[in-house]
Structures are given as C-alpha cells and as structure tokens.
Amino acid sequence: MEQQLDDPRYGTDDDGTRVLNGTWPGVGRVEVRVETIPMNPRGDVELSEHAPRILRARNWDRFIYVTDLPLTAWERPVVSQRARDAAAALLSLPALGAFGVTRRLRRELVSLVEDDRALAGVLRGGVDRDEVETRVLGHRGRSLRMTLGMIRGNQPGRLLPVLSSSLAAMVATGGFGIFYGSIWKLAEEMSWPRLLGVSVFAVLSFTTWLIIHNRLWQRSHTQETRWRERIDNLATVGTIGMTGLLLYTLVLVVLFVSSVVVIPQAYLDAELGHDVGLPTYLSIATLSASLGTMAGALGSNFDRDVEIRSATYNLREYERRLQSGNYTDRE
16 A cells, blocks of 8 residues: 555554554455555556566565556546456555545455455556556546545645745735735725635635746646646646645634734724724735735745645655656756
C-alpha cells in the first residue's frame, strides 16, 4: 500500500518499512506494507514488470497495490489493473472519487481478497491486454469523479504551511482595512452579492497567479491525450482554488475578530451615521480580506517554488511530473 497511514497498530520492519500483520477470516495471514512500486520514465506504474519480483521477495501468494497516483487508459479513469502473469492487482484511489472513498475501497479490497475479483468499472481491452487486465470507469460522470478524486488526494490543506509569506501579506494588507474609515464606508455601501463577487474575484486572482507563477499548468502535448491534460489542469485549479479559499476564510476570521476588538461600536456608529451590529463588522472584514487576498499573490513570490509544487500534489503525482519532465524545479 502506498497511503501514508497514521495507525498506531503499524510496526516497523528491519529496513524501516511500516508493516501491519493480521489474519483475514477464511483467507489466512495478511500483511499490509507502506511501500511504493517504481515508475518508468513516463511516470507510469508497470505492475506486470515488478509483480513477480515482489511476490518472490516477500514470499506472498498474491498482493494488492493501492496507490493515489491517477491512472488513465483509453481516455478513461483506471479503477484497477490485474497482472495476467502474476497474482497481483492495483487499485487507483482517484478513480474512486472524493466522497465515500473508504466505503468503495473497502468493497474492492474485500472482493479482491476473498474472491480475487475486482468490482468497480468495466473491463477494457487494448494493446496491453496480454500483460494486464484494466478496468475503467464507463459512466458519464467519470471525468468529474476523477478530478474530485485527484483534488482529494492532493490534500489542498497541505499547502497552507508552505504559503506562510502569502498568509502574512494577506493579514498585513487586510489589516489596513480595519483602521481606515474609507474602507468602512465602502464596505457599508456595497451589497452582500457585490461583496461576495469581490471575494470570488480575489480568490480567483490569487489562484491564477499561483498557477502561472509556479508553472503548474499542464502545457499541450505533455500528456498522452488532451483529455488527460484537461483533467490534470482541472485538478490543479481545484487544488489551488481550495487552498486559496481556505486562506481567505482564515484571513476573514482573523480580520473579523480584529475589527470587533479594534473598532469601538460607538465610534463606528458615529462614522457611518447609524447604529451598527455584527453584520457591519463582517462586511468590513470581508472587503478587507478580499484586498488582503489579492495582495497575497505578491507574498507568494517569497515562497519557494519547489516547496509549493511538492505540496500541491500528492507525492506520487509530484514524482510522476518530475519524472515525465513536465517541469524542472528551480531553487
């Protein structure tokens, strides 16, 4: 298994590999290991090539490899692959989507362990049919499920610590709005739909700058098909967009609390010419957070490109992009 599982039941092998041993009713001894299968120069996992060696080395009857690397074939998300010449199977988590993943994964694992049979997806043939059996998603929502699964695997929250300079710039710039009466009056005059529109524009601007500045956009002819390039780019936009939204929400909370603490209500009443309440403080914080978010793009220039890229994608997708030459890290 490739997932980094934080489970106290895992032990450590002699080589430092995390291992969990147990017994499966009706099956026998089962061993779970947190390891990876090497990728080829194109960034693909070649199950049929490595399966016999792994089976011999571990003295296993068969093994199931769970990866968060997004796999595609015939412009379809790959759910699972089975090596024909070895008792080995692979499950790709992004194809399971973003919701109910644990339930879907458990269902697949139970079927593979007990019946040696994959359930999800439809079986497809092709040029590699002599080496592996591939099951892909066939329903109309397959691209959306794949995209959401990739965003989930990328874990947008992991990018927050990396963007510390952006966060500092957001809070510092947004903080000016707490002290300037012109921002208070402007926020008071703006309707909530307009304030929401400004907030969306700010998050989109921040997202666009991060993608362009850090060269996260997949260029043409970097993947085997245009469909895969679109999926990768949608997942990138979704990952960075959610990160921007999380940063904006965090800044909004900080500025809202600051505005309540810093601006006396009586003084704000006098400045605006009417009684105010928490909605007025919230509108000031919303506009200030939007201004800060747009300034956060400038702060991102001080965060290291390599760290942003490595935190933007899950580990295996980051390795695949490096290995396939989609970008070259610069210090």
